[in-house]
Amino acid sequence: MTGWHGEDAARQRALFLLSFRQRDELAAILSRGGWHVVAARRAEGLRQRVVASGAAITIIDARGAVEEGIAATAELAQIAGHGDALLVLLSRNDSARLGELHDAGATHFLVSPIAADVLLQAVRSAERHVVRMGGGWHDPHVGGGAALGWRHDGERGTLQLTPALAEATGLPELGSSRAALRTIGQAGRRTALTAIRRLRDTLPATAFAHDLPGVGRVVQHVARDPHTHRLHALVEPLARIGDIGAAVREALGSVRDLTGARAWLDRRILAGERPGVRMLTVAGIDAVNRQQGRGAGDTLLRAVERRIERAVRDAGVARAALARLGGADFAVLLPHGADAGLDTALAQALARPFVAGSVMVTLTLQQAFGVARVGEDGGALLHRVGSGLPGSTAGAAQARRPLDDVETLATEIHRAIDRGEIAIRFQPQVHLLSGAIVGVEALARWDHPDRGELGAELLFAAAARAGLVEALSGHVQQRALRIAAGWSAPLSHLRLSINVTAEDIAHADFADTLLARADAGGFPRDRLTVEITESGLIADLGEAAGLLATLRAAGCRVAIDDFGTGYSSLAYLKALPLDYLKLDRRMTQDIVGTHRDRVVVRGVIDMARSLDLTIIAEGVETVEQRDALATEGCQLYQGFLCAGPLTVPALEKLLA
Structure with a gap:
């Protein structure tokens, strides 16, 4: 396996990352910073993997997993060479454990919240420590026999496997990528090629899961060298877990x-x-x-x-x-x-x-x-x-019955649409690591002349009783797209998420209709996300999958909204082409609930991440919820912690 890392070491430094919750996000940040990242989510075989990586710097992300972080630090400290750096990331709530981590062998620390630029500066500090202390990059061949990994050279068309991977799969250590792809079956090939095609300058690292003969269920962590364009991968076996x-x-x-x-x-x-x-x-x-x-x-x-x-x-x-x-x-x-x-x-x-x-x-x-x-x-x-x-x-007035409200309001829906009483508000979606507002969800409100502002739930319930859900949904989509197309410069980079109903999806021509609405309003397709509201039931998932695939091919992204609110959640994940999973606000609250609550939420997040879905948490109201979600690997959030649904002027003021 000569040349596994050696010929690239002069151009790009090796770094090992162990993150129990945010492996992919941290790996992408570090890769963009010029590091060759070998990333893992589990600590099994940690020593062998670190040695095989050739890294003199190891990052242990102990946020939300402080006990596991201390154990991993102590394990690696036993094999660390003179001058090696162990950088540990820690949650603010666990800062009292810094002494234990120092005693375990950590050399550098960062306490959350941790911005991308701060992380990269900390790694550069660790690099200077390595140089100053006379450390150096490990020989990746020493003790590396247990590592599962490969490297692909596109120019030569060759695929190099580590001895352990070659032995487990029965493939030669030096062979062709086509032969290796044949061993993982059609579904595995499709997953692998889809993930690898995502790699680009802005996304230098990715991961995907599949079944690998001889090994079982694995996650492959793939990074592209920006200079040679070669692909490097660490193959991580997954522990068998029960059906969550x-x-x-x-x-x-x-x-x-x-x-x-x-x-x-x-x-x-x-x-x-x-x-x-x-x-x-x-x-x-x-x-x-x-x-x-x-x-x-x-x-x-x-x-x-x-x-x-x-x-x-x-x-x-x-x-x-x-x-x-x-x-x-x-x-x-x-x-x-x-x-x-x-x-x-x-x-x-x-x-x-x-x-x-x-x-x-x-x-x-x-x-x-x-x-x-x-x-x-x-x-x-x-x-x-x-x-x-x-x-x-x-002595008080008779309480208004909720269903009496719906019946009365159902007779007024036509008037509300015709008179322009349906307003659009925009709720920010925030990146958990950077705190940047990256998108908004368009939400309908009824500015009722007698009752004031009414929420979307009551509005659509009345439309359902009047048989006007499709008309209302189309009206809201059209208005949101038209408003967003006219946003001023400060808002022009934001993604727009619009909700579609099961009634919308039931129409075979809905994709063409929605794309036509976007084009007519002048809103870019590649900044549009379509959210399927899960309170409705999609009768034919096969037809819905084809329709959503058409939207994705046109540049849109697809999200499943309010995940966990209906019995069809898991069926949706298996059948539909999705980009985002939005955690229902009740799950967001459960992240700081009982141990059982947290286990369920963690399981859903892990499942979504294994399917390469970006996770958006709805209804985040407290800093505690936000930090816990970040620790578990959630990427985006929306909720009153940042802002409720806003008018366009209020949104501009917030971004300013």
């Missing part, structure tokens, strides 16, 4: 809105079940809106929702789902009808005072319960139970 799908389906039963609630109930009724509904109306939010503003009221509603979720979970109601119907109205959906003791648990949970802005408030909860009758669909069940809600407290 069952855990995801069990833990993520929430649905988003009235439309999703009806679909959830209809599926169970069609399956022969008799689901139940507990309808909830929370009184007291309006007073907070009047006294402290809508922002305080929205924050209070999110706190109410979290308490309801926790009460349902603590009551042990299996497979229950929670839907926000609009305003302060919620529905707990119960697959088996029974909910013994849930009414008491909910009443007790919401009886405790809430913090609203600068004051403590006590809210009043009203409940009604019902089970599906023979011949009754989900919509009828919701309407019947909603009609049975008791009135408000004495």
